[in-house]
Amino acid sequence: MASVTFDHATRIYPGSETPAVDQLNLEVADGEFLVLVGPSGCGKSTSLRMLAGLEDVNAGRILIGDRDVTDVQPKDRDIAMVFQNYALYPHMSVADNMGFALKIAGTPKAEIRQRVEDAAKILDLSQYLDRKPKALSGGQRQRVAMGRAIVRQPQVFLMDEPLSNLDAKLRVQTRTQIASLQRRLGVTTVYVTHDQTEALTMGDRIAVLKDGLLQQVGTPREMYDTPENVFVAGFIGSPAMNLGDFKVADGKANLAETHIPLSRATLDALTPDDNGHITLGFRPESLDTTTQDEEGSFPVTVNLVEELGSDAFVYGQLANAEAAEAITSGAGESQMIVRVDPRRPPLKGDTIWVKIRQGEQHHFSPATGERLPS
Amino acid sequence: MPAALQITAAAPDPALLDLPWHIPLEEWPEDLLAALPRGISRHVVRFVRMSGSVIAIKEIGESVAYREYALLRDLDRLDVPSVEPVGVITGRTSPTGEPLDSVLITKHLKFSLPYRALFSRQLAPDMATRLIDALAVLLVRLHLIGFYWGDVSLSNTLFRRDAGAFSAYLVDAETGDMHQQLTRGQREYDLEIARVNIIGELMDLEAGGLLQDVEDTVLIGEMLVQRYNELWRELTQEEEFSSEDRWRVSARIQRLNELGYDVGELQMTTDFDGTTVHIQPKVVDAGHHHRRLMRLTGLDVQENQARRLLNDMDTYRADTDRLGDDEEYVAHDWLNEVFEPAIAAIPRNLRRKLEPAEAFHEILEHRWYLAEKAGHDIPTADAVASYVRNVLPDRPDEEAILELDTATLRAISDTDTQIGS
Numbered sequence: 001m002a003s004v005t006f007d008h009a010t011r012i013y014p015g016s017e018t019p020a021v022d023q024l025n026l027e028v029a030d031g032e033f034l035v036l037v038g039p040s041g042c043g044k045s046t047s048l049r050m051l052a053g054l055e056d057v058n059a060g061r062i063l064i065g066d067r068d069v070t071d072v073q074p075k076d077r078d079i080a081m082v083f084q085n086y087a088l089y090p091h092m093s094v095a096d097n098m099g100f101a102l103k104i105a106g107t108p109k110a111e112i113r114q115r116v117e118d119a120a121k122i123l124d125l126s127q128y129l130d131r132k133p134k135a136l137s138g139g140q141r142q143r144v145a146m147g148r149a150i151v152r153q154p155q156v157f158l159m160d161e162p163l164s165n166l167d168a169k170l171r172v173q174t175r176t177q178i179a180s181l182q183r184r185l186g187v188t189t190v191y192v193t194h195d196q197t198e199a200l201t202m203g204d205r206i207a208v209l210k211d212g213l214l215q216q217v218g219t220p221r222e223m224y225d226t227p228e229n230v231f232v233a234g235f236i237g238s239p240a241m242n243l244g245d246f247k248v249a250d251g252k253a254n255l256a257e258t259h260i261p262l263s264r265a266t267l268d269a270l271t272p273d274d275n276g277h278i279t280l281g282f283r284p285e286s287l288d289t290t291t292q293d294e295e296g297s298f299p300v301t302v303n304l305v306e307e308l309g310s311d312a313f314v315y316g317q318l319a320n321a322e323a324a325e326a327i328t329s330g331a332g333e334s335q336m337i338v339r340v341d342p343r344r345p346p347l348k349g350d351t352i353w354v355k356i357r358q359g360e361q362h363h364f365s366p367a368t369g370e371r372l373p374s
Numbered sequence: 375m376p377a378a379l380q381i382t383a384a385a386p387d388p389a390l391l392d393l394p395w396h397i398p399l400e401e402w403p404e405d406l407l408a409a410l411p412r413g414i415s416r417h418v419v420r421f422v423r424m425s426g427s428v429i430a431i432k433e434i435g436e437s438v439a440y441r442e443y444a445l446l447r448d449l450d451r452l453d454v455p456s457v458e459p460v461g462v463i464t465g466r467t468s469p470t471g472e473p474l475d476s477v478l479i480t481k482h483l484k485f486s487l488p489y490r491a492l493f494s495r496q497l498a499p500d501m502a503t504r505l506i507d508a509l510a511v512l513l514v515r516l517h518l519i520g521f522y523w524g525d526v527s528l529s530n531t532l533f534r535r536d537a538g539a540f541s542a543y544l545v546d547a548e549t550g551d552m553h554q555q556l557t558r559g560q561r562e563y564d565l566e567i568a569r570v571n572i573i574g575e576l577m578d579l580e581a582g583g584l585l586q587d588v589e590d591t592v593l594i595g596e597m598l599v600q601r602y603n604e605l606w607r608e609l610t611q612e613e614e615f616s617s618e619d620r621w622r623v624s625a626r627i628q629r630l631n632e633l634g635y636d637v638g639e640l641q642m643t644t645d646f647d648g649t650t651v652h653i654q655p656k657v658v659d660a661g662h663h664h665r666r667l668m669r670l671t672g673l674d675v676q677e678n679q680a681r682r683l684l685n686d687m688d689t690y691r692a693d694t695d696r697l698g699d700d701e702e703y704v705a706h707d708w709l710n711e712v713f714e715p716a717i718a719a720i721p722r723n724l725r726r727k728l729e730p731a732e733a734f735h736e737i738l739e740h741r742w743y744l745a746e747k748a749g750h751d752i753p754t755a756d757a758v759a760s761y762v763r764n765v766l767p768d769r770p771d772e773e774a775i776l777e778l779d780t781a782t783l784r785a786i787s788d789t790d791t792q793i794g795s
């Protein structure tokens with residue numbers, strides 16, 4: 001078992017000016033499940049490949065345990081990169097499907113059998129070892145594929161979007177299986193995905209990357225409750241957080257007829273660069289429906305109601321058309337998302353009044369995007 | 375049909391609309407399907423007859439479908455041997471309103487042979503070597519244009535006969551990525567994936583008793599790495615020599631041409647004192663013979679076939695004493711007097727056996743064999759007649775359907791159902 005350390009690790013691809021990964025500092029504890037998440041092209045795969053030894057490190061270092069592996073060959077790093085694709089071979093038994101990579105590596109037969117049996121026990125596949133994959137259910141086949149990685153018994157597992165080509169149902173099921181398996185094995189794991197829901201549900205901690213730069217690392221709870229900047233705020237959480245550009249005056253954040261009081265700490269943290277503006281963030285689930293007279297309430301025109309049984313979400317926009325542009329969300333420009341009581345959802349075309357629940361608003365500097373104290 | 379069905383295609387065939395998109399692919403009626411062999415896959419893939427040809431339909435998630443479609447279009451534009459994308463269909467629902475997976479549609483690659491069918495037929499003793507060679511050529515070609523495959527395997531490759539050898543085509547681009555230029559690490563990882571997958575696939579055939587003539591599957595996997603590295607070196611390596619040996623520049627270019635590559639750009643530098651020259655090919659383009667034959671005759675065939683045809687054309691030129699004539703004129707006459715009459719002499723009912731260029735290659739082989747037996751030259755027309763009478767009828771029909779013995783067919787179809795997830 002081992003920890004993993006990225007120490008100012010940087011990768012600049014030949015022919016490109018900007019680093020694909022820029023001075024990455026990240027520590028993954030022994031046994032931890034760390035998820036690297038971010039939009040396409042942000043440098044997730046590159047980071048993982050640097051750790052695997054498949055990509056040159058142009059500056060900085062990479063450590064596995066206390067050992068500097070920056071210049072160590074991939075095969076000497078004791079890590080297992082889990083292939084994105086894992087076809088099961090129809091004529092081979094489940095045991096052979098799990099052990100064939102060891103066979104290629106020349107591991108003695110008896111040891112292969114032992115490792116396969118150990119893995120099968122963990123995966124609850126012991127009684128299927130001599131069967132063919134065809135006799136297995138979809139979920140069991142998925143576990144055989146995992147078994148292939150487990151039998152290698154590495155110090156670190158690396159996984160790059162292993163679920164991206166599964167259908168939605170199997171993806172959710174496999175997600176849970178991988179996460180619980182990792183906890184049982186206790187092997188340090190770095191997992192790459194672009195899907196923030198996957199990150200939130202699987203990781204002990206999450207690292208968000210954007211344009212090669214680490215934005216924030218933390219537990220799912222921390223990422224959700226205290227996003228360090230506007231990017232993380234908008235990226236983590238589904239449906240996405242609403243973000244609004246407000247004018248600051250009289251100690252309040254103002255947008256059309258809405259006036260929201262700000263604390264001394266927040267006001268003091270603003271700088272001249274912010275130009276008398278502040279960015280407020282509020283999640284769809286942090287809004288309560290209320291009435292017009294309440295201070296800080298917004299009128300929202302309902303464009304669409306999404307009913308999910310236990311939840312209902314309103315997709316709408318600020319009733320004041322000129323001010324509407326100031327608000328964005330994961331649903332798009334000039335859009336706001338509100339969670340409403342699923343038993344009494346409004347109708348399309350209605351105007352509802354909503355208010356941010358006490359203590360659930362986030363403040364960001366428009367100039368830097370950084371989080372401000374509340 | 376529900377209004378929400380969305381078809382993205384460069385040139386949509388209206389016949390697409392008549393297919394039963396509201397039914398999961400696995401349950402499509404037999405009479406629509408073309409029973410052709412496939413490689414191992416995790417998604418449901420079916421071949422369907424449409425407008426006189428065959429299309430391949432794969433059920434797959436929406437975003438992945440669009441991505442693969444776009445990548446296949448890029449590869450097509452760059453002239454890399456790959457299956458041709460037809461389109462993506464999304465918004466499928468069952469009659470009860472259940473959403474169904476999107477599909478990616480490609481043209482079925484005519485005369486293509488999945489490796490599982492090839493290996494189980496004992497065609498030639500060094501089958502494995504030839505397939506590996508073809509795959510190495512394809513992988514180098516993909517890497518040269520900056521394509522990282524991510525899932526190199528025999529299942530994701532299709533093979534076509536190419537003048538006795540094979541040429542390989544990419545069939546599954548789902549995990550691919552296009553970059554300006556690949557790093558060594560990206561290429562090496564692709565190779566490692568290839569090695570492990572190929573060995574796994576061969577071990578599988580071995581376990582099924584379907585593998586002929588292969589002693590050591592691990593060795594075959596390693597052969598790919600070796601063949602790839604040799605070719606990559608030849609195409610990209612920097613060479614250094616004294617400035618008196620300038621002939622080595624043209625020698626290098628000629629060597630690359632012989633390998634089937636054109637040099638688009640060659641970097642040449644000299645030392646300060648001008649005594650040493652360094653050369654390194656920067657842009658190399660596969661398909662040297664293919665392009666030359668295309669320019670001369672308009673025939674669009676594979677690299678080795680083109681080489682073979684060009685050789686015959688050169689022989690014709692010498693035999694007809696026209697070494698002084700323009701190459702274009704000679705090519706025109708060769709086409710009219712040699713190639714086309716030979717192909718036209720193949721009866722219509724036998725044309726599905728082999729593509730014309732491959733048939734012509736076999737005719738040339740046959741002519742050689744007859745000449746050897748007779749002890750003198752044989753006119754091409756006689757060779758054609760003998761070939762059509764004695765050889766072709768016994769060949770399996772390879773345009774679409776492979777004739778396999780029933781045991782093999784059962785073994786393959788047993789495993790053709792998608793396996794994996």
Ligand SMILES: Nc1ncnc2c1ncn2[C@@H]1O[C@H](COP(=O)(O)OP(=O)(O)OP(=O)(O)O)[C@@H](O)[C@H]1O
Pocket residue numbers: 013014016020038039040041042043044045046047194553554555556557560
């Ligand atoms: N060989 C290469 N040459 C130049 N640029 C490259 C190369 N490989 C990757 N890149 C670029 O580096 C950046 C980071 O790529 P990387 O694959 O690490 O991103 P990612 O976050 O994994 O994205 P995705 O989710 O799309 O896989 C991208 O802009 C990508 O285009």
Ligand SMILES: Nc1ncnc2c1ncn2[C@@H]1O[C@H](COP(=O)(O)OP(=O)(O)OP(=O)(O)O)[C@@H](O)[C@H]1O
Pocket residue numbers: 085087411412413414415416417418419430432457458480481482483486488525529530531532545546547548794
């Ligand atoms: N256009 C085509 N022409 C001929 N054969 C095809 C074509 N498309 C697919 N096939 C056959 O179908 C098989 C499966 O297709 P494909 O590899 O795209 O599926 P997949 O589910 O994405 O595979 P994987 O499990 O490798 O991801 C291929 O191995 C090939 O034999």
Ligand SMILES: [Mg+2]
Pocket residue numbers: 414415416529530546
């Ligand atoms: Mg495939």
Ligand SMILES: [Mg+2]
Pocket residue numbers: 546548549
């Ligand atoms: Mg695929």
